[in-house]
Amino acid sequence: MPRRPGLSARWKLTLSYAGFLAVAGALLLTVVWMYLLRYVPDNSQGLLGVSPNRYLLVRTFVPAAAVAMAFLLVFGLLGGWLLAGRMLAPLTQIRDAARAAGNGSLSHRIRMKGRQDEFRELSDVFDSMLDRLESHVAEQRRFAANASHELRTPLAISRTLLDVARKDPTRDRDELVERLHAVNTRAIDLTEALLLLSRGDRGNFPRESVDLSLLAEEAAETLLPLAEQRRITLEVTGGAAPTGGSAELLLRMVTNLVQNAVVHNLPADGSVTVHTEAHGGTSVLRVQNTGPRLPPELVPTLTEPFRRGAERVRTDEHAGVGLGLAIVHSIVRAHDGTLDLVSLPTGGLLVTVRLPGAP
Numbered sequence: 001m002p003r004r005p006g007l008s009a010r011w012k013l014t015l016s017y018a019g020f021l022a023v024a025g026a027l028l029l030t031v032v033w034m035y036l037l038r039y040v041p042d043n044s045q046g047l048l049g050v051s052p053n054r055y056l057l058v059r060t061f062v063p064a065a066a067v068a069m070a071f072l073l074v075f076g077l078l079g080g081w082l083l084a085g086r087m088l089a090p091l092t093q094i095r096d097a098a099r100a101a102g103n104g105s106l107s108h109r110i111r112m113k114g115r116q117d118e119f120r121e122l123s124d125v126f127d128s129m130l131d132r133l134e135s136h137v138a139e140q141r142r143f144a145a146n147a148s149h150e151l152r153t154p155l156a157i158s159r160t161l162l163d164v165a166r167k168d169p170t171r172d173r174d175e176l177v178e179r180l181h182a183v184n185t186r187a188i189d190l191t192e193a194l195l196l197l198s199r200g201d202r203g204n205f206p207r208e209s210v211d212l213s214l215l216a217e218e219a220a221e222t223l224l225p226l227a228e229q230r231r232i233t234l235e236v237t238g239g240a241a242p243t244g245g246s247a248e249l250l251l252r253m254v255t256n257l258v259q260n261a262v263v264h265n266l267p268a269d270g271s272v273t274v275h276t277e278a279h280g281g282t283s284v285l286r287v288q289n290t291g292p293r294l295p296p297e298l299v300p301t302l303t304e305p306f307r308r309g310a311e312r313v314r315t316d317e318h319a320g321v322g323l324g325l326a327i328v329h330s331i332v333r334a335h336d337g338t339l340d341l342v343s344l345p346t347g348g349l350l351v352t353v354r355l356p357g358a359p
Contacts, residue, residue, distance in 0.1 A: 010084045017080030018073055025072040029065050090119035094126055106134040154187040205246040209358050212241035212254070212285050213276040219255040220274060223262055231268040238276040241283035242358035245335040253331040254285065256324045257351055261289035278357055285353040294343040302341060303329040
């Protein structure tokens with residue numbers, strides 16, 4: 001925003017220091033006049049009959065007082081300028097870092113040395129903000145690159161199928177239509193997942209009272225045929241877990257967790273347990289499944305968009321687009337909740353969602 005030029009903070013502090021010293025000196029001289037010189041008789045005998053009198057003292061005192069005032073003013077300006085520069089030096093570092101960040105250099109850090117004070121606290125807060133901002137920008141860049149790649153893949157497959165069909169008119173059209181339909185369906189699913197992820201990140205949705213236990217039962221009922229097809233036991237336990245938020249988004253969150261637990265499970269005779277409860281003003285949803293043991297270093301990355309662990313890649317019709325847990329994380333964050341993932345020693349994953357309880 002354009003502003004009119006004005007005095008710098010250093011000049012303002014300098015003038016304040018010099019003004020303070022000048023006022024203090026003037027007050028001191030006033031006290032000397034009021035409580036000392038005014039009681040000296042103004043006659044030829046002076047005080048107690050001894051010279052000098054008030055006239056001589058004033059003539060001697062005033063030039064010396066003027067020199068002292070001039071010295072205080074010059075000393076205040078020079079000392080104030082040096083002291084203000086020393087005090088504002090950390091602020092200059094913060095300004096330079098902010099300017100560099102504004103120009104796109106998010107890797108610069110202040111890392112101000114010295115003992116803790118207001119400026120160093122501000123520096124640490126600014127460095128922490130740059131850390132989060134740089135991480136967020138890097139995440140967004142990875143997301144854009146991955147989204148572009150994921151969206152380009154079905155389009156490239158469609159173009160290849162059409163090129164093959166054009167070069168080979170005798171090719172089975174039914175097979176071509178079926179494959180194009182499958183590719184197009186995957187592209188639509190990916191686009192809808194991206195839109196849902198964006199909606200969850202924005203957090204601009206109407207809030208209403210929602211019971212996580214009812215959502216868990218609805219999601220389990222919807223995914224029961226898939227679980228029976230894979231010979232997996234699906235069980236819902238616990239009690240009411242009221243919270244506030246978007247019923248549509250929370251249902252998608254629960255459905256994604258349950259579907260993820262069913263798909264990434266043992267080839268047969270696996271199990272999925274969905275448990276809900278309310279505890280201490282917090283509504284809790286736990287989804288636990290059996291399956292292969294996940295490396296601990298893999299678990300924290302599962303909520304990143306398009307991140308698929310090597311042990312979790314699926315090649316069947318429920319392969320997904322790599323956004324299931326990313327959408328869950330986004331929805332939980334939009335509802336001021338927390339998401340915890342724990343790899344079980346016996347295999348499988350335990351996912352815990354904690355949301356603020358409904359009043």
